[in-house]
Amino acid sequence: xxxxxxxxxxxxxxxxxxxxxxxxxxxxxxxxxxxxxxxxxxxxxxxxxxxxxxxxxxxxxxxxxxxxxxxxxxxxxxxxxxxxxxxxxxxxxxxxxxxxxxxxxxxxxxxxxxxxxxxxxxxxxxxxxxxxxxxxxxxxxxxxxxxxxxxxxxxxxxxxxxxxxxxxxxxxxxxxxxxxxxxxxxxxxxxxxxxxxxxxxxxxxxxxxxxxxxxxxxxxxxxxxxxxxxxxxxxxxxxxxxxxxxxxxxxxxxxxxxxxxxxxxxxxxxxxxxxxxxxxxxxxxxxxxxxxxxxxxxxxxxxxxxxxxxxxxxxxxxxxxxxxxxxxxxxxxxxxxxxxxxxxxxxxxxxxxxxxxxxxxxxxxxxxxxxxxxxxxxxxxxxxxxxxxxxxxxxxxxxxxxxxxxxxxxxxxxxxxxxxxxxxxxx
RNA sequence: GCGGGUGUGGUGUAGGGGUUAACACGUCUGGUUGUGGCCCAGAAGAUCGUGGGUUCAAAUCCCACCACUCGCCCCA
Numbered sequence: 001x002x003x004x005x006x007x008x009x010x011x012x013x014x015x016x017x018x019x020x021x022x023x024x025x026x027x028x029x030x031x032x033x034x035x036x037x038x039x040x041x042x043x044x045x046x047x048x049x050x051x052x053x054x055x056x057x058x059x060x061x062x063x064x065x066x067x068x069x070x071x072x073x074x075x076x077x078x079x080x081x082x083x084x085x086x087x088x089x090x091x092x093x094x095x096x097x098x099x100x101x102x103x104x105x106x107x108x109x110x111x112x113x114x115x116x117x118x119x120x121x122x123x124x125x126x127x128x129x130x131x132x133x134x135x136x137x138x139x140x141x142x143x144x145x146x147x148x149x150x151x152x153x154x155x156x157x158x159x160x161x162x163x164x165x166x167x168x169x170x171x172x173x174x175x176x177x178x179x180x181x182x183x184x185x186x187x188x189x190x191x192x193x194x195x196x197x198x199x200x201x202x203x204x205x206x207x208x209x210x211x212x213x214x215x216x217x218x219x220x221x222x223x224x225x226x227x228x229x230x231x232x233x234x235x236x237x238x239x240x241x242x243x244x245x246x247x248x249x250x251x252x253x254x255x256x257x258x259x260x261x262x263x264x265x266x267x268x269x270x271x272x273x274x275x276x277x278x279x280x281x282x283x284x285x286x287x288x289x290x291x292x293x294x295x296x297x298x299x300x301x302x303x304x305x306x307x308x309x310x311x312x313x314x315x316x317x318x319x320x321x322x323x324x325x326x327x328x329x330x331x332x333x334x335x336x337x338x339x340x341x342x343x344x345x346x347x348x349x350x351x352x353x354x355x356x357x358x359x360x361x362x363x364x365x366x367x368x369x370x371x372x373x374x375x376x377x378x379x380x381x382x383x384x385x386x387x388x389x390x391x392x393x394x395x396x397x398x399x400x401x402x403x404x405x406x407x408x409x410x411x412x413x414x415x416x417x418x419x420x421x422x423x424x425x426x427x
Numbered sequence: 428g429c430g431g432g433u434g435u436g437g438u439g440u441a442g443g444g445g446u447u448a449a450c451a452c453g454u455c456u457g458g459u460u461g462u463g464g465c466c467c468a469g470a471a472g473a474u475c476g477u478g479g480g481u482u483c484a485a486a487u488c489c490c491a492c493c494a495c496u497c498g499c500c501c502c503a
Contacts, residue, residue, distance in 0.1 A: 006494075007494095009494080009495090052503080066428085066501085067501075067502085067503090082503090083502095083503055084502095084503030085503080086503075087503080113503080115501095115502080115503075117500095117501070117502080118428085118429090118498090118499090118500090118501095119495090119496085119497095120496080120497060120498060120499090121496085121497065121498085123502085196499085196500075207501090207502095210502095212499085260502085260503085261501075261502050261503075262502080262503055264503095278497080278498090279497085279498060279499090280502090285502090285503090307503080335461095335462085337461070369456085369457090369461085370461050370462055370463095371456095371457085371461090371462070371463075372455085372456080372463095373462085373463090374462055374463035374464090375455095375463055375464085376463085377463065378463040378464055379463085379464095382463095385462080385463080387461075387462075389461060390461095391461085399461090399462090401462060401463085403463065403464085409462085
């Protein structure tokens, strides 16, 4: 006996019932991006390892080894299952010469990405993401545009009470100065830091702002705010973003503790939070990454975008009681009694399908009770059962049994059944 | 990598050392000769996560491992 093969840790099967959420989300995403003028792009799931090992920066090389799915090929080259989308986007932008298109270029995609981490609520090893980016544009209105794509998506889906978190993380000009100030402040309160935060202080001090350790709330309230250290360019950009959001009536919370772990972010960073979906409360996260293109060997190109995890949005929908559209049932089931009737049934089913009418064939080796075929039809929500028995065949008709109330059973000539049904079935 | 919780038919649960592991839902088949839902009857389906140990006896107690789950770390 072979051992049963089980699902890999952190990998989920999406069964039809769950899949309805996925469909609803991706349809909404497509609708919103259409209104905003974004075009779809699909980049490979596998990329050269250095693409990801590079763009993410020094402070966060931990996951490079530990959390990426990396394969070393026979020729020694190293390739990696994408752990994020932005780097691949930018690579595609460069590889395909999109910088020669009329700028900016507005793109989106939906697909899987992979991180080898411990699963928890809203965090899987394979997760799907809706990603949306604007390349080649410095205008703060572009920052606002991607934010509004996200907010419009959630609004379209029916979300309520989301919290829009906004911050500026500065740029290579002003960020280092801020970090120095922050480190100085934290050093002064070193004994009040948790062990983990002491460690972060040396490795990636900005992350201390994100600390969940008890007592940090109070301590960090007195910490320097980045807003006070931004250079003129960054300050102006941040102010423009905020005033545009004000113009649009889009509320937001300035959260100076909002830091994204990856170094490539410049200026704008934002997240949208929903309470109640676990410790991972962000439905999406994104920001501006003006230096990323150069980091991976491309021309200097500003960019701004965000990613939103489908599974997390799904959790959010469940939490808020948002129901996805029900699957549309197949309207017809064709029943038969075996032998010659089955041949006729098979022929009929394909005639219907060719005519664009959804039809299910009652499978059976030999004959099968009509009762059981009726039950199958009912189970799948069919509207009509087309019954083909010996009688019908000899008379060249089909018995039409409606499963919805108020309609009478009737007989229709086999030659006319397609037209007869087409008149009655909308789908 | 670390910590908490949980593992009993497909799903949700009951049972907490003693012979055929219970219930509900679901599935399937019947309730006369070719007609669904409701109802009724019946059936299939579980080596009680895996492996060790204690015991005359383990689903039940102990240990380990594994998986799931929640959280930490990290967060693209």
